[in-house]
Amino acid sequence: MTEEKVKVLIIGSGPAGYTAAIYASRAGLNPVLYTGGEPGGQLTTTNDVENYPGYPEGVNGPQMMVDFQKQAERFNTDVRYGMATKVDFSGYPHKVWIDDGKHLITADAVIIATGATAKYLGLESEKTYANKGVSACAVCDGFFYKGMDVAVVGAGDTAAEEATYLANICPKVHLFVRRDEMRASKIMQKRVLNTKNIEVHWNTETEEVTGDATGVTGVRVVNNKTGEKKEIYIKGFFVAIGHKPNTDIFKGFLDMDETGYLKVIPGTSKTNIEGVFATGDAADRVYRQAVTAAGTGCMGALDAERFLTAKEEELEEAKG
Numbered sequence: 001m002t003e004e005k006v007k008v009l010i011i012g013s014g015p016a017g018y019t020a021a022i023y024a025s026r027a028g029l030n031p032v033l034y035t036g037g038e039p040g041g042q043l044t045t046t047n048d049v050e051n052y053p054g055y056p057e058g059v060n061g062p063q064m065m066v067d068f069q070k071q072a073e074r075f076n077t078d079v080r081y082g083m084a085t086k087v088d089f090s091g092y093p094h095k096v097w098i099d100d101g102k103h104l105i106t107a108d109a110v111i112i113a114t115g116a117t118a119k120y121l122g123l124e125s126e127k128t129y130a131n132k133g134v135s136a137c138a139v140c141d142g143f144f145y146k147g148m149d150v151a152v153v154g155a156g157d158t159a160a161e162e163a164t165y166l167a168n169i170c171p172k173v174h175l176f177v178r179r180d181e182m183r184a185s186k187i188m189q190k191r192v193l194n195t196k197n198i199e200v201h202w203n204t205e206t207e208e209v210t211g212d213a214t215g216v217t218g219v220r221v222v223n224n225k226t227g228e229k230k231e232i233y234i235k236g237f238f239v240a241i242g243h244k245p246n247t248d249i250f251k252g253f254l255d256m257d258e259t260g261y262l263k264v265i266p267g268t269s270k271t272n273i274e275g276v277f278a279t280g281d282a283a284d285r286v287y288r289q290a291v292t293a294a295g296t297g298c299m300g301a302l303d304a305e306r307f308l309t310a311k312e313e314e315l316e317e318a319k320g
């Protein structure tokens, strides 16, 4: 095992991680950033990003993340391919092991930007049509299905929100709910039920997403009470059954909610551990947008910088 001491360690390479890197490197903190197993994060699984300000013509998701990386490297962020697999935040400086203990980093400040992963149903056909009609984000991809019929799977607030969002731009939205009730808040349910062009299919599970060379063309669903099967014509299939924040390695050290989203002091990126900052989707169960992730990444770097300055002042004072 090799060991190394760094001032600022950034874990994750989505908009939050790279924005933290840009700010931290410009502040002279020489950050080291580990990309994780999916360099660029969730945006590398989408095509066009049209809602990130500053790109009037839109931008390709993977290309955008290459640009974020280049910008961070321009100010000398040390970007490395590797995965943080274990942490120890019980003492100081903080310890983070990379790639199953091959490398140990001790860091004065750690900025977490590990993101979240959208849950999928687990159907083979979801993979076949990923980015060709299957999406886990209506706000990101809904626009591409403007004027076309679409479906949403799920029954929580996200599904309700996505269905109502899509109902504004699509003639018909089918909502597949696997039970005879929705989990979403009452107000969101009411909005769904009062929207004329949303059809709720209760007790309904997806068997297969169907399509051809052009992408998704339909979906086959089954009523789990009656066994009745139906083929429904759609062009967009939105999975909204929740996200899983990538925070397992922080369990036992950092405060998180019941689903694993990291808790921060409101209005900051500070966690319950001094010198550990949480940014991006790993700490955001509600917004989950590239631009909000980038914003909190910036907060993480500024909070880390202030923390390190205060720490140095403490040390100077102690020296007398």
Ligand code: NDP
Pocket (backbone or CB within 6 Å): 121, 153, 154, 155, 156, 157, 158, 159, 161, 178, 179, 182, 183, 184, 240, 241, 242, 243, 285, 286
């Ligand atoms: P949730 O975990 O709340 O809901 C997931 C939904 O997906 C459930 O209804 C569940 O069904 C359904 N589901 C899970 N697996 C499957 C499956 N295999 N097939 C079909 N359906 C499935 O996730 P959300 O993303 O909706 O919300 C996460 C959190 O974020 C919640 O606390 C929510 O309130 C919050 N949120 C708040 C928003 C806001 O305030 N504007 C917006 C979006 C989210 P079942 O009910 O049967 O278990």
